[in-house]
Amino acid sequence: MLLRSLLLIIALFGICPQAQSAWPTTDYDFARLPRFCWVRLKGKDTAEYQLWAKRIGPDIMHIHHYCEGLFSAMLARVERDPMEKRQLYKNSIGGFMYVEEHSSKNFAWRPRIHYEKGQVYEESGQIKEAIQEYQSAIKLNPKLALAYAALSDLAARSGRTDEAVEILRNGLEQKPDSKMLLRRMSKLKKNNK
Structure with missing residues (x-):
C-alpha cells in the first residue's frame, strides 16, 4: 500500500519522466487530432461515439492510446529540451505500441499505426526501426x-x-x-x- 501511494505521488508530481504522458486537454489540442480522439476521450454516452464505434469497431476502446501517440509526437516536434523531446517520442511510441498489443489483429488502423511509429522513429534518429515500421505498414496495406x-x-x-x-x-x-x-x-x- 505504501509503495502504491509513493508511485502515485511520483506520477502526479512528474518526478519520474516515464510516468508522464501527453494527453490532449484543450479544444486546440483536439483540433489537431482526428475527430475520434475527442469523441473517445469525452465518453461513450453520445450519438457521435456510437457512430465512431461502428466505423472503428470494438477496438475503439484502445484508440485513445493512438491519439496519445499522435499528440506526444506533435509536442516532441516543437520541444526544445532534448531530454523532454526524447521522452515525448518515447511516450508516442508507447501509445502506438499499446494499441498494437491490445487491439485485434485485423484492426484497420494497424497500417497507419506502423506508419506513425515509423515517423517517430525517423524523427528521433532511429532509422533502422523507421524502415521496419514503414515496411510493416506496406505489408499490412500495400x-x-x-x-x-x-x-x-x-x-x-x-x-x-x-x-x-x-x-x-x-x-x-x-x-x-x-x-x-x-x-x-x-x-x-x-x-x-
Missing part, C-alpha cells in the same frame, strides 16, 4: 502511399536514388494515381538527369 513515400525519402536522402525510384515504382504499382508518389518520382527523375 496501398498506403505514405509509407512508400517515407521509405523513398529515406533512401533518396541517403544517396540511394535507384532504391528510392524502385520503392516509388512498387508503390505506384499498388496505387497508380497517387499524386504524392508521382510527384516524388518526377522530382527524382528530374534531379538525376
Whole structure:
C-alpha cells in the first residue's frame, strides 16, 4: 500500500519522466487530432461515439492510446529540451505500441499505426526501426502511399536514388494515381538527369 501511494505521488508530481504522458486537454489540442480522439476521450454516452464505434469497431476502446501517440509526437516536434523531446517520442511510441498489443489483429488502423511509429522513429534518429515500421505498414496495406513515400525519402536522402525510384515504382504499382508518389518520382527523375 505504501509503495502504491509513493508511485502515485511520483506520477502526479512528474518526478519520474516515464510516468508522464501527453494527453490532449484543450479544444486546440483536439483540433489537431482526428475527430475520434475527442469523441473517445469525452465518453461513450453520445450519438457521435456510437457512430465512431461502428466505423472503428470494438477496438475503439484502445484508440485513445493512438491519439496519445499522435499528440506526444506533435509536442516532441516543437520541444526544445532534448531530454523532454526524447521522452515525448518515447511516450508516442508507447501509445502506438499499446494499441498494437491490445487491439485485434485485423484492426484497420494497424497500417497507419506502423506508419506513425515509423515517423517517430525517423524523427528521433532511429532509422533502422523507421524502415521496419514503414515496411510493416506496406505489408499490412500495400496501398498506403505514405509509407512508400517515407521509405523513398529515406533512401533518396541517403544517396540511394535507384532504391528510392524502385520503392516509388512498387508503390505506384499498388496505387497508380497517387499524386504524392508521382510527384516524388518526377522530382527524382528530374534531379538525376
